Structures are given as C-alpha cells and as structure tokens.
Amino acid sequence: MILPSRFSRQVFTLIVLTLAGTGLWWWSAPKLMHVAARKILEFRASESRKTAPDFSLRDATGRTVRLSDYRGRVVLLNFWATWCPPCKIEIPWFVEFQNRYQAEGLTVLGVSMDDDGWKAVKPFLADRNINYTILLGNEEVNQLYGGIDSLPTTLLIGRDGRTEFYHSGLIPRGEYQTEILQLLTQKKDETRIKSRPAPPAFDPLFRASNDPR
Numbered sequence: 001m002i003l004p005s006r007f008s009r010q011v012f013t014l015i016v017l018t019l020a021g022t023g024l025w026w027w028s029a030p031k032l033m034h035v036a037a038r039k040i041l042e043f044r045a046s047e048s049r050k051t052a053p054d055f056s057l058r059d060a061t062g063r064t065v066r067l068s069d070y071r072g073r074v075v076l077l078n079f080w081a082t083w084c085p086p087c088k089i090e091i092p093w094f095v096e097f098q099n100r101y102q103a104e105g106l107t108v109l110g111v112s113m114d115d116d117g118w119k120a121v122k123p124f125l126a127d128r129n130i131n132y133t134i135l136l137g138n139e140e141v142n143q144l145y146g147g148i149d150s151l152p153t154t155l156l157i158g159r160d161g162r163t164e165f166y167h168s169g170l171i172p173r174g175e176y177q178t179e180i181l182q183l184l185t186q187k188k189d190e191t192r193i194k195s196r197p198a199p200p201a202f203d204p205l206f207r208a209s210n211d212p213r
Contacts, residue, residue, distance in 0.1 A: 052077065052157045053144040057111065057135040060122060065135055067109070068161070074101075074183045075157040076108045076176070079137065082124040083114070084151045086170035091130065093173045097180060098132040104184050105159070108132035111141065113151060158183050 052075075054068045067075070078094060080087035091110075098108045110132060114120040117136055125134060142148050145155075156165040156179050165179045 050163060051161050052155060052163045055141045055144060057137065057141065059133055059135055060118065060125065065109070065133060067157075070107045070109075071161050072159050073105045073107045074159060074180065075155075076106065076180065077155045077157060078108070078110045079113055079145070079148050079151060079153040080110055081112060081114045081151050082120050087152045089170060090152055090154075091128065093176060095129070095131050097176070101180060101184060106180060106184060110134045111137040113137045113142070113148065156180065156183060158186065 052067060054066060056064055056066045059065055067077070076094065076097065078087075078090065080090070094108045094110070097106060110130070112121045112134060114136075121134065121136065145153075150168045152167075152170065154167045154176075155163050156176075158164045164183055167175075
C-alpha cells in the first residue's frame with residue numbers, strides 16, 4: 001500500500017517549523033530532511049510487501065469484480081481518472097500489455113476515481129478501444145489503499161496477492177514492462193517480494209506526481 005503524500009508533507013512541515021523556531025534551519029535542514037525522507041521510503045517499502053487489500057467494485061455493465069478473483073495471476077492495478085493527462089498517456093500501454101501478456105497470466109484492472117462516476121467514465125470509454133476491465137472506485141477503496149491523492153497510482157501485484165511494485169505518477173513504459181515480465185516469469189510457489197529501488201532521498205518531498213523518471 002502506498003504511503004499517502006500528506007504524511008510526507010506533515011513530516012516536512014514539522015521539520016521546517018521546528019528548525020525555524022530554533023534558528024538552526026540553515027545548518028541542520030539538509031541532514032534532517034535526508035533522514036526524514038529515508039524514513040518515509042522505508043515505510044513505503046514495508047507497506048509494499050503486504051497483501052493488496054481486497055475490494056468489490058462494479059464494472060460498466062454492473063458486474064461485480066473482486067480483486068481476489070484474480071489470485072494466481074499477475075495484476076496491474078491502475079487508479080486513474082478521465083481528467084488526468086498522465087493517465088491518458090498510460091492507457092495505450094496497458095492495452096498493449098493486456099493484449100501481449102494476458103495468456104501468460106497478466107490481468108489489467110483500471111479503477112476510475114472520477115467524482116462524476118460513470119457519467120464521466122462511460123463516454124470516455126466509448127471513444128477509446130480499452131480491452132481491460134474498468135471499475136468505478138469509491139471512498140472505501142480509496143481508504144483501503146491509504147488515501148490515493150496522486151493520479152495515476154499503479155500497483156503491480158504478484159500471483160500470491162502481494163504488492164510487488166508501486167508507482168505514484170507517470171513512469172516510463174519500459175519500467176512497467178520489465179516489472180511485468182519479472183513477475184510473470186516467477187514460479188507460482190515463490191514467495192520472494194520485490195520493491196522498486198528507492199529514489200533519491202529528497203524525492204518523496206519534492207518530486208512532482210507526473211514526473212516520468
């Protein structure tokens with residue numbers, strides 16, 4: 001589960017106020033910000049090794065879909081919205097992944113976080129040839145996944161149901177593909193858990209959500 005970015009902001013704000021009040025900001029800020037950022041990354045890494053929370057949502061036809069229905073398959077779980085430009089960039093990639101790797105055990109699930117619900121999503125889908133299941137998210141699912149306040153947010157879930165990789169914001173297509181292939185080639189009885197290499201120490205505090213790095 002992804003650590004909410006508001007936690008990062010709270011940590012950063014507390015550091016700034018404390019140091020500013022003591023007049024030591026100029027001297028100790030770099031070191032303490034580095035420590036705080038590392039703690040955030042460690043927390044994220046520990047959360048990413050947990051079983052992805054199960055949910056029950058409906059697709060555009062009214063069919064109920066549960067995440068647990070796909071246990072034994074690799075799942076790319078993408079939280080997105082119709083108004084999100086980076087999300088629109090990713091959609092053709094996910095269509096390609098679904099076409100190419102479905103037979104090998106990949107399932108792509110898109111969870112729309114649009115406030116206007118199907119009123120916004122159905123016209124969007126009608127204009128695009130999306131070949132994977134789109135579900136309508138709700139506040140319950142939002143809270144299950146830690147409070148998603150950055151779109152797109154994407155999790156790659158292993159065959160055992162545990163979150164193996166997570167991404168907040170746009171990343172390169174090739175990075176997704178590498179991770180998908182890594183999980184697809186894992187044996188079903190393997191229990192190794194992998195997490196995305198930690199970005200630079202200041203990344204959680206200052207990186208824009210749509211930075212493609």
